[in-house]
Amino acid sequence: MTTLDERPGTGGAEATAPGPDQPPARTEVSFDTSPDRYKHWKLSVDGEVATLTLDVAEDGGIVPGYELKMNSYDLGVDIELHDAVQRIRFEHPEAKALVITSAKDRMFCAGANIKMLAASPHSWKVNFCKFTNETRNGIEDASAHSGLTSIAAVNGTAAGGGYELALACDQIVLIDDNSSAVSLPEVPLLGVLPGTGGLTRVVDKRGVRRDLADVFSTTSEGIRGERAVQWRLVDGIAKARDFPEEIARRAAEAAATSSRPGAGAQGVPLTPLTREVDGDTTRYEHVRVVLDRDSGTATITVLGPTAVPSSIEELHEQGDSAWLLAATRQLDDVILRLRTNELSVGTWLLRTEGDVGTVAAYDEFLLAHRDDWLVNETIGFYKRAVKRLDTTSRSLFALIEPGSCFAGLLAEIAFAADRSFMLEGQFEEDDDPKPAAVLRLDEFNTGLLPMSNDLTRLQVRFLGSAEELAAAEAAVGRDLLAADALELGLVTSAPDDIDWDDEIRLVVEERKSFSPDALTGMEANLRFAGQETPETKVFGRLTAWQNWIFQRPNAAGPEGALRRYGTGQRADYDRKRV
Amino acid sequence: MTTTESTPQSGTVTGDAPTPTGPTSKIDYSEKIPNNVNLAGDRKLQRALEGWQPKFIDWWKNLGPSIPTHDVYLRTATAVGRDGWAHFDRVPMEDYRWGIFLAEQDPDRKVNFGDKLGEPAWQEVPGEHRSDLRRLIVVQGDTEPASVEQQRHLGMTAPSLYDMRNLFQVNVEEGRHLWAMVYLLHAYFGKDGREEAEQLLKRNSGDFDSPRILGAFNEETTDWLSFFMFTYFTDRDGKYQLGTLKESGFDPLARTCEFMLKEEAHHMFVGTTGVQRTVQRTAELMKEHGTDDIWQYGGIPLSVIQKYLNFQFSVSMDLFGSETSSNAAAYYTAGLKGRWMETRRKDDHQLHGLTMDVPIIENGRMSTKTVPMLTALNLDLRNEYAADCENGVKRWNQELEDAGLEERLFLPHQGFNRKVGTFAGHHVSPSGEILDDAAWEKNVGDWLPTPDDRAQVAELMVPHYDTGDFAGWIAPPSVGINSMPVEYDYVRF
Known part of the structure; x- marks a missing residue:
C-alpha cells in the first residue's frame, strides 16, 4: 500500500497534518457517502457491466496535510470504494461484471499516500489498513458469493496499493505501452510491506513463483508487458488501442456466466442512515x-x-x-x-x-x-x-x-x-x-x-x-x-x-x-483457531509484520525510509536483523 | 485476663480485650449469625452462606476439637460496639454463633499508600485487582482453620479447664476469622469467591493430597508447649499480616481485619501467658532443686523451652516470605497491602526512590545488600514482628530473674533454621554463626526439639479436668477469665 507520490520536504504543510506522535485533530470520521457525493470515484453501470473509475481529487484528503497526487489514496478514497461496491451489490443487481479503472493519464493508482502514512499516528495507519483490507476482501467476496466478476483495467502504472487493488480483482489487464508497470515498491523504496494483501495474493492467489515474487517485490520499477503475464502478475496485456475492447470482451464473457439476476432485477436503493x-x-x-x-x-x-x-x-x-x-x-x-x-x-x-x-x-x-x-x-x-x-x-x-x-x-x-x-x-x-x-x-x-x-x-x-x-x-x-x-x-x-x-x-x-x-x-x-486462508494470512501474518515494521525506526524513525522518502536522502538503516 | 500487649511502634499498651470503639448501635441480632453486614437484607450473602454454612459445621464436627464437651465458657462477638464485642456465656460448642463483623466504616477513609494514595478507599473490588485481592484473602483465610485442625486433639491433654477453655476460645475465633474471610469472598468475589470459600474447607492441615497453603500450618502441634509457642509466634505472624491488610485500600478488607485484630489479641495473650506460666513453673523447680534437669520433677527444662522457641520463631519467620519480593512491592503500589502502622509512618507512603538494606550471606559471611524499599516490604514487616517477639521474651525472662536465676531465654538469629528467603540453604546457629553441614548436624539437637524432647514433653501432657486443678509443669494463672475465679468450671462435660 504505497504511492510514488512525491513527498514534499518537511515543514510547511506538515504543521497541519497529524504527526506520528500526536493524534490527528479530533475529526470524527464518517462512513456516510453516496455516488453523488463521491470526490474520487465515478460509478457507472452500462447494461451488465459496472465500472468504477478512480479519479482522486488531490485536495480531497480526509484530513488536511497532504495532497493525494497521482491517484494515491487515503481512508476517504477507500470509504467511497467500499460504498460503491456495496451499492453495486444492492442497487445494481443487473450488473454482472465490475471493471475498476483509472481516469488519470498513464497512472492507474499509486497506492496509499506516503505523506499521509508518514504523518499518521500508528493507530490511524493500522485502522486504515484494516479497512482497506476488508474492502478488498469485499471485492473478492462479491465475486465468490454474488457472481460479480471484477476486472482491473490497469490503464497506467499500478504501484504498491494500486497493484494490490488490482490483485483483489479476478482478472488484471495491464496496458502494454512499454512504460506502465505493476509493482510492489514498498520494500526497496519505503522500508515497509505491501500490506493490503499484496505479498499474500501474489503467491497465494495468483500463484507467482516465490523466487520471482521475491524479485518482483524488490524491484521498485516493477514488471511490465509480456513478462508480467509470464510471471502471472497479470492475466493479460493490451495495447492502448485494443485496451477498451479487451476489457469489454472480458467483462461480457464474465457476465455471461454470472449468477447475478441481471436485467429486469429491481435494485434496492441504500438510503442514508439515520443516527440519533x-x-x-x-x-x-x-x-x-x-x-x-x-x-x-x-x-x-x-x-x-x-x-x-x-x-x-x-x-x-x-x-x-x-x-x-x-x-x-x-x-x-x-x-x-x-x-x-x-x-x-x-x-x-x-x-x-x-x-x-x-x-x-x-x-x-x-x-x-x-x-x-x-x-x-x-x-x-x-x-x-x-x-x-x-x-x-x-x-x-x-x-x-x-x-x-x-x-x-x-x-x-x-x-x-x-x-x-x-x-x-x-x-x-x-x-x-x-x-x-x-x-x-x-x-x-x-x-x-x-x-x-x-x-x-x-x-x-x-x-x-x-x-x-x-x-x-x-x-x-x-x-x-x-x-x-x-x-x-x-x-x-x-x-x-x-x-x-x-x-x-x-x-x-x-x-x-x-x-x-x-x-x-x-x-x-x-x-482464529484452525486452518489458514489467504484472508487470515492477510489479517494475521501480513498485518502483524506490517504493524511491527511500522513501529520500527527503519521505517518510521527520523532516518527511516518512510520518513525520508521523497526528501532526496536515503534511509539510514540499522543493519541488524531482528 | 490481665495481660498486656504492646506494639513496637506506638509503645501503647492494649489490654487483652481492646476497648471497643464506635457507636453501640447497628446491631443485627440475627439469631443464628450475629453480624453487622445487613445479612438479613443481602440476598447474595444469604445464598452464599446457605451453601457454605452446613459445610463449615461439618468441617467443625470432623476437624474441630475432638474431645466431647457439654459447654464451654466462651466469649462471642455479637456486635462491634462496646456492649456486644465481648459477650461471655456458657455455650455448647456446636451452638457457637460464628458471626460476621467489620469494624465501623469511616466514610471519609482514603487509600493511604501506593499509586492511588489519597483516592477514596474502594467499597467494591476494583476489577484490575480482583485476582490479587482474592489471593491475599484466600492465603490469609487458609491459615485460620488450619490451626484449628492442628490443635484438634489438644483438649485431650489439657493442663487445666482454664487452659482448655482458652484453647477452645482460640479455636472458635479462628473459626470466626475463617468466616470473616469467607464473608469477603462471598460478598465481593462472586462465583469464584464461593468456590474459593469451599476450598478453604477442603484443604486440611498436614493432608498429603490437599495441604494448607503455608508450610507452618502443616506442622503438627504436638503438645501444649508447642501450642503456646504457636499462639505466641505463629498467631503473631497472623496479627502482623492482618495489620498490613487493615491498611488496605479495599475498605471491607481493612475493616474486617481491624476487627479480627481485636480477637487476635486474645490469642497473643494465650501464648504469652502460657509460655510465661510454663517458665514460671520451670524457674520454681530449678530454684527448688538447683538443676536444669527437672524432668524428674515433672517440669520442662529451660533448654527444651528454648528449643521449642527456636523452632516456632524460625518457622514463623518463614511465613513472611522472601526478604525481597516484587509481589509485595506490587501489592503495596496497588494499594492492596500496606505496612504495619502505615498511617503513622513519616514518609510519602509511595516509597519511590527509597532503599533498604536487606541481609544476605556473601562469601560465607553475613552482609547486607541495598535494594529498593518497595521490594523489601516483607523484611520491613518481619523486622516489626521480630521486635515485637522480643517483648514476650523479656516478660518470660522476668520470671527467671524474679526466681534469682542466671539463665535467660532469647530469640535465635534471624537466619537460624530458615527455609525461605536469603538464609535458606545456609546453616546459621542461634547466635548467628554460619556453619557447615557437619557443625550443624553436630549441634542441631541442642537447638531444635529432638524426637526425644517431644516425647518427654508429651509424657507430661496428662489431662487435668478437675475444677482448679493444674498440671505440674505449668503454673496457674493469677486471675481467671472475665473476672471469674481461676477455680471455675470453664468447661463442662
Whole structure:
C-alpha cells in the first residue's frame, strides 16, 4: 500500500497534518457517502457491466496535510470504494461484471499516500489498513458469493496499493505501452510491506513463483508487458488501442456466466442512515450504542425483528428498511465508527433485544428464500459485518440476558465475542421480570456465516473436540437455557442475578487494567483457531509484520525510509536483523 | 485476663480485650449469625452462606476439637460496639454463633499508600485487582482453620479447664476469622469467591493430597508447649499480616481485619501467658532443686523451652516470605497491602526512590545488600514482628530473674533454621554463626526439639479436668477469665 507520490520536504504543510506522535485533530470520521457525493470515484453501470473509475481529487484528503497526487489514496478514497461496491451489490443487481479503472493519464493508482502514512499516528495507519483490507476482501467476496466478476483495467502504472487493488480483482489487464508497470515498491523504496494483501495474493492467489515474487517485490520499477503475464502478475496485456475492447470482451464473457439476476432485477436503493446522537448514546432504528468512557466500554445492542415478511415480494418492497439489511448496515456503521473514532473505548459489550421466536422465524424465512438475490446479498453483508467483529481490536463480551434474542444469525454475535455471559434465571428484582434468556442455534450457525478461515464460529470454538461440536450442532432448534448453553460450552459463564452485575463489572475493570496492545495481540491469536486462508494470512501474518515494521525506526524513525522518502536522502538503516 | 500487649511502634499498651470503639448501635441480632453486614437484607450473602454454612459445621464436627464437651465458657462477638464485642456465656460448642463483623466504616477513609494514595478507599473490588485481592484473602483465610485442625486433639491433654477453655476460645475465633474471610469472598468475589470459600474447607492441615497453603500450618502441634509457642509466634505472624491488610485500600478488607485484630489479641495473650506460666513453673523447680534437669520433677527444662522457641520463631519467620519480593512491592503500589502502622509512618507512603538494606550471606559471611524499599516490604514487616517477639521474651525472662536465676531465654538469629528467603540453604546457629553441614548436624539437637524432647514433653501432657486443678509443669494463672475465679468450671462435660 504505497504511492510514488512525491513527498514534499518537511515543514510547511506538515504543521497541519497529524504527526506520528500526536493524534490527528479530533475529526470524527464518517462512513456516510453516496455516488453523488463521491470526490474520487465515478460509478457507472452500462447494461451488465459496472465500472468504477478512480479519479482522486488531490485536495480531497480526509484530513488536511497532504495532497493525494497521482491517484494515491487515503481512508476517504477507500470509504467511497467500499460504498460503491456495496451499492453495486444492492442497487445494481443487473450488473454482472465490475471493471475498476483509472481516469488519470498513464497512472492507474499509486497506492496509499506516503505523506499521509508518514504523518499518521500508528493507530490511524493500522485502522486504515484494516479497512482497506476488508474492502478488498469485499471485492473478492462479491465475486465468490454474488457472481460479480471484477476486472482491473490497469490503464497506467499500478504501484504498491494500486497493484494490490488490482490483485483483489479476478482478472488484471495491464496496458502494454512499454512504460506502465505493476509493482510492489514498498520494500526497496519505503522500508515497509505491501500490506493490503499484496505479498499474500501474489503467491497465494495468483500463484507467482516465490523466487520471482521475491524479485518482483524488490524491484521498485516493477514488471511490465509480456513478462508480467509470464510471471502471472497479470492475466493479460493490451495495447492502448485494443485496451477498451479487451476489457469489454472480458467483462461480457464474465457476465455471461454470472449468477447475478441481471436485467429486469429491481435494485434496492441504500438510503442514508439515520443516527440519533444524544451525548454518548447513539440510536439507530435497530441498533443502540451507549458509551461509558469511564469504564471504557461501548454497549452495542442489536434489536431483533418485530415481524417476518410474509413473502419474498414483501421483503423486496421493504427495500433497505427490511430488518436484516437495515440492522446490518447500522451494525456495520457502528463497528466502523467506533473502531475509527473511539480508540479508548477498549471493551465492547454486545447485546441483543427482541423476541427469540421472531428471530428464528426470520431466519427460517431467509433460509427458505436463499436463492433470491436480495436475500443472498443481505446474508452475505451480515456475514461480512460479523467478520468485522472478528478482526476488531477491541475486547468483545457478549451479554445474554432476559429479553435478548441471540438466535441463529444473531447468536453469531455472541460466538464472535471473546467471552460470553448468560444470565442464569431472571433478574428477580425487576418489577416485571422477563423470562430467562435462551440461546437458539439454527442453520446460520452451522455453515452460512463462516469466519475468514472458512470455518464456522462453532467449528473454531470446538476445534479441540469433535464430540463437543457435534453436541452443539445437535442442539439446533432447541431453546437453550443458561445451564444448557454452559454445559454445551456455548457460553463462558452463567452467573445468576445476584452475581451478574459484579461479574460484569469486575471483568470489565480487569480488562481495562491490561495492556491494550497485549489484549489486541492475544485476542487476535485466540479468535482464529484452525486452518489458514489467504484472508487470515492477510489479517494475521501480513498485518502483524506490517504493524511491527511500522513501529520500527527503519521505517518510521527520523532516518527511516518512510520518513525520508521523497526528501532526496536515503534511509539510514540499522543493519541488524531482528 | 490481665495481660498486656504492646506494639513496637506506638509503645501503647492494649489490654487483652481492646476497648471497643464506635457507636453501640447497628446491631443485627440475627439469631443464628450475629453480624453487622445487613445479612438479613443481602440476598447474595444469604445464598452464599446457605451453601457454605452446613459445610463449615461439618468441617467443625470432623476437624474441630475432638474431645466431647457439654459447654464451654466462651466469649462471642455479637456486635462491634462496646456492649456486644465481648459477650461471655456458657455455650455448647456446636451452638457457637460464628458471626460476621467489620469494624465501623469511616466514610471519609482514603487509600493511604501506593499509586492511588489519597483516592477514596474502594467499597467494591476494583476489577484490575480482583485476582490479587482474592489471593491475599484466600492465603490469609487458609491459615485460620488450619490451626484449628492442628490443635484438634489438644483438649485431650489439657493442663487445666482454664487452659482448655482458652484453647477452645482460640479455636472458635479462628473459626470466626475463617468466616470473616469467607464473608469477603462471598460478598465481593462472586462465583469464584464461593468456590474459593469451599476450598478453604477442603484443604486440611498436614493432608498429603490437599495441604494448607503455608508450610507452618502443616506442622503438627504436638503438645501444649508447642501450642503456646504457636499462639505466641505463629498467631503473631497472623496479627502482623492482618495489620498490613487493615491498611488496605479495599475498605471491607481493612475493616474486617481491624476487627479480627481485636480477637487476635486474645490469642497473643494465650501464648504469652502460657509460655510465661510454663517458665514460671520451670524457674520454681530449678530454684527448688538447683538443676536444669527437672524432668524428674515433672517440669520442662529451660533448654527444651528454648528449643521449642527456636523452632516456632524460625518457622514463623518463614511465613513472611522472601526478604525481597516484587509481589509485595506490587501489592503495596496497588494499594492492596500496606505496612504495619502505615498511617503513622513519616514518609510519602509511595516509597519511590527509597532503599533498604536487606541481609544476605556473601562469601560465607553475613552482609547486607541495598535494594529498593518497595521490594523489601516483607523484611520491613518481619523486622516489626521480630521486635515485637522480643517483648514476650523479656516478660518470660522476668520470671527467671524474679526466681534469682542466671539463665535467660532469647530469640535465635534471624537466619537460624530458615527455609525461605536469603538464609535458606545456609546453616546459621542461634547466635548467628554460619556453619557447615557437619557443625550443624553436630549441634542441631541442642537447638531444635529432638524426637526425644517431644516425647518427654508429651509424657507430661496428662489431662487435668478437675475444677482448679493444674498440671505440674505449668503454673496457674493469677486471675481467671472475665473476672471469674481461676477455680471455675470453664468447661463442662
